[in-house]
Structures are given as C-alpha cells and as structure tokens.
Amino acid sequence: MISLLPVLNILYVDAPVGTGYSYSKTQEGYYSNDEQLVEHMYDFFHKWLVDHPEFRSNPLYIGGGSYSGIVVLPLVQKVYEDYETGRSPILNIQGLVLASPRLDSFMDNNTKVEFAHQRTLISNELYESIKSNCNGDYVNLDPNNTKCMSDYEAYTELVRYINEYQILEPSCVIAPKENQRILSQELNYIHQTKFRCRDDLYAIGELWANDPHVQKALQVREVNSNNYSFN
Template structure:
C-alpha cells in the first residue's frame, strides 16, 4: 500500500513539473505555410511566446526568421528588431519593411497577397521581430496589473525575453548580436543595449555577444519637435518671411508654447495650414484618408479608425492590408496564436495601450555605449518631418565626437542614395535621399545596400 501511495506521489510530482514546463518555458512553433502566399515558405519562420516579468504574467510574442545567406544561418549576426509607436507590431517590419515578405491587395477584395521581398535584411542576418510593449500585436498580459507597463519596464522585459530566447536557442548564443528599430524605439533601443552591456559586465547568463545597434529616424530627446519648422523651411514648404517671424515670436520653441503668446500661436496656425495636407512621414505624399472599415473575424465590416487608406502614391499604402490579413482566423491559426489571447480585433498599432511613455533623453545612453566600443548605424530618411534628420544631426553633434570620414555621397547603382559621415566612436550616420519616416519601406533597395555594407564592416 505504501508503495502505491509513493508511486502516486511521484506521478503527481512529475505531473506538476510537466505543467510548469509547459507554461513556464518558451513556446516556439515553425511556420511552413502562410495564407496569401503560394506554396511553402522558402525561408525558416518560427513564432512563439516567451513569458517575462514577475510570475511570467506578460507573454511576449515574436516572429523569428533565420538568415537565408547560408544553409543554416548560424554564422550570421542575430538582430532583435523593434517597431515604434509605441504599440506597433513587429508584423509591420516583417511584412513591408526589412522582413522577407511584402503584403499587397488580394484579388476581389479577398485576403491580401504575400510575395517575397527582394531586399529583405533576413538575407544577411537572423532577425527576431518582437511585439513590444505588452499589448502590442499578439503580446498579452495574464493579469490586469501586468497589462500596464512603462518605457523602462518594457526595456527590462525585452532584455529578459532575449536571455530566455537564447537559452531556448543555444545555437545562436555566440552570434554577433545587434538590436535595432525605428521611430519611437530611438528611446528604447539604446536603453536595452545598455541593459545588455551592463548585464554582461555583471556576469548575467547567458552572456549576449552584443556588437552594436541600428536606428532609423529615431526619437531621442524631448525637444525634437522644434526641428520640424527649420526642416519645413529648408524643404521650401514655408516662406522665408514666415520662418523669420516664427523664430522671432516663438524664440525657437514651437512645441510648448505659452497660451498668451498669440503672435507665435498665429504663426503656428499659418504653418499648419501650409503643411497639414502633406504626410508628415513623407512630405512628397498627400495626407492619406482614414480607413473606416475592415474585416472582422466573422467576415463582416466593422468601424475602424486606426489605419489609413493610401493609394500606391503613398508609401504607407500597404499598412491598410495588414489588419485584414492578421485578423483572418486561418492566418492566426498558421501563426500559432493562442486562443483568447487577443480581446477584440488585432491592431497593427495599438493606440490605447495602458503604457506610460516617460520622457527621457537617450543621448547620454548613446555616449555611454560609445565608451564601450559598440558600433552604431544611425540613418534618416531625409523627407521625414516627424523625426527630421536635423534633430538627429543635432544630438549627434552634441556628443562632440571627432569626424573620421567627412560628409560625402554614398551610391547605389551609380546614383546618389544619400549622404554619410562616420565618427571616432564607431558611429555611422547616413541620410537616405527621398526616404520617409521608415526608410526601408520607402527606399528598400537603398536601405538594403546601406545595411549590407555596414553589417559587413564596409564603408557605405
């Protein structure tokens, strides 16, 4: 009898070990087929969840694409890529920025079609596209408290995610590692890079072989909005007279204007009348109309005001197809999305995140990282008025680094693709000529060439 109870105890013990193992470890699943793409995927795609934060109450969802430059991709760099917002899904980067696929309109208003991106950065590197912070894309919280996060907290969660991912993928533990992103991630990417660097020095395991980071049109300091008006003037969007009047009446502060400063406010009204019909992300584009519907899970059309309908004249025209594709039940099944993890409809950019942004200046973190010898590629689409290249140049200039390679052209197919300068702190700055807020989306060929040269330690 005692033997019987002992066996029962052993069975129950291992049952709970199994349950803990099932829900406490990463859940990774290969994806061989995707709705909208003809045939099996010609690259390795894996999706999964990794539990982070206290009690693993936050489940971060990721897409991992193995490099296609070699048979196994194990020798190529590994990149953790974040999308801005905050609250925009990594699926954006996967489907129309640097990932292996392009999304486009399907036939007869059906499911959008997928095709191969000839300028995918996954031809050169292994990339993890992460839905961060919690509540972004398919990432979710198990408790109400865990659904709330801050900028600092989400950075710590990203660091924890990465360590757990590498434990589950030990074959990539020694690969050169980079972290990258665009837009809002100019605040978070340097922060996470510092967490990794400090963790390595403190002996945190697994050690991450970090080599540097990549940022495109990144937010960096609170006063960046003050560079929009000098940018607009330089681009010929406003007159000399209005610019001079703005400088005199606003004294260089165009963001936090005192309500009693009526001359400044009047000039700002004139400024907005002149530029508000342009897309801030690409001044060559018109402002896109708001989309008023999309497909729900049951196929009906529902009111939707987050995305924008754009014709092919707008570089962001692909944005409208992502929610239609991602909300299709067959797509979510193919991506191995957990049933019930998403309340309501999936959104490409969750604008109602319970997220405390925080206001910080990441310039000192760039300075700190440079003392550790890390490489950085900082690029700017030069037609972006949201995060103008002027503001990026301003914070780089404030670091007072010696210039190693003076301002010059960089070429693609014999044509000027932009301008570049390198600094003594292993930083490369580059503009992308005609580029938008997300330059790899508007100028994929040029950005692929830029990244290929930089990741290979070659001059642009």
C-alpha cells in the same frame, strides 16, 4: 534580389504587451511604461538564450523604430554593462539599429518648423520671422507673445493639410471600417486594388494578421478569439 536571411537570424518581438500578437492573461499585464519595457525585454533576451543556447555566440544587434528609439538605447546600455561584467548567459552585443527613432520629444516637435522651411512648405520670410519672434522654441509657446502666436498660426495653417510623415502623399485618416470592408472584397482581385492612402495598408495589414491561414503558419496562439488591430 539579395536576401540577408542566409547570414542573419532575425528575431521579431511584439512589445510592449498588446502590440502585434502579444497578449496578457490579466488586465494588469497590459500596464507598462518605458522603464518596465526595458526590464521586460532584457529578461526576455536572457530567457530566450537559455532556451536556445546555440545562438549565444552570435553577434547581437538590437533594433527598433519610431517610439522604440526611447527603449532601445537604455536596453542596449543595460545589455552592454552586463556584457562587460560577464553575466551569464552573455548577450554578445555588438551594436544597435534605429529606424526613424524618437529620441527626444522636445527636439522631435521643435524641429517641425525647420523641416517645413527646408521642404519649402513655408516661406523664408515666415521662417525668419517665427524663428526670431518665438526665439526658436515652437513647443513652449508664450500666449502673451502676440507676434510669435501670429507667426505660429500662419505656419499651422500652411501645413494643416500636409501629411507630416510623408509630405508627398495625401493627408489621410486611419482607414475606417467601411474602407476595410471594401479593401477586403478587393483582395480577391489584388491587382485591381487601388490604394488610396498609405493608411489603407493598415487595413490590409489587419486582414492579413487576422487571416486564419497566416496565424496557423506563424503558430499564433488563439486567445479569446482576438482580433488583431494595426491602428
């Protein structure tokens, strides 16, 4: 096994406030939007480097996955602009890393039909028909376009029970509390635990995140007996 830790310093940030172990002392502190999150993350990086000047010269790569793609791009742009003007402390930005990012809501949703066709979840005939009748737009559907609506209903029915994020895995709901209780008991015999769905890992993650030994090792601050959730 090759580890990157000897050559990299990885800083994980729970953002926006309320995710992971992050919290706010006031209810208003949980109110945020994408623009505010960019500003908060930007301020955080500067304050962190002020407190840890030994890392200032390190090459900086900012990364994020899923919805964070919407935030990472403007954040990196803002950091890069300051790098060009020489604002202190300088964030030595070198690039960005995105994992399955959300970049454009329309594109993300509109390409689902094409993806279903590429993975043979729908037939060539249905794909050609829906593409023609809906003019390639499967987000802004015209209810008066009966041919398009009929094709879209046929498509929806075919993928109804497909896990759109992992098409080879079962389509499951987020693990209910009862499932968490069962998995909690089975953790004592982890080699016997049967993970029924990928979502079972959320239950395992919550048990791990709320374990007092884990929180002590990570130096998590106890705040009003928080129960951390992955849902």
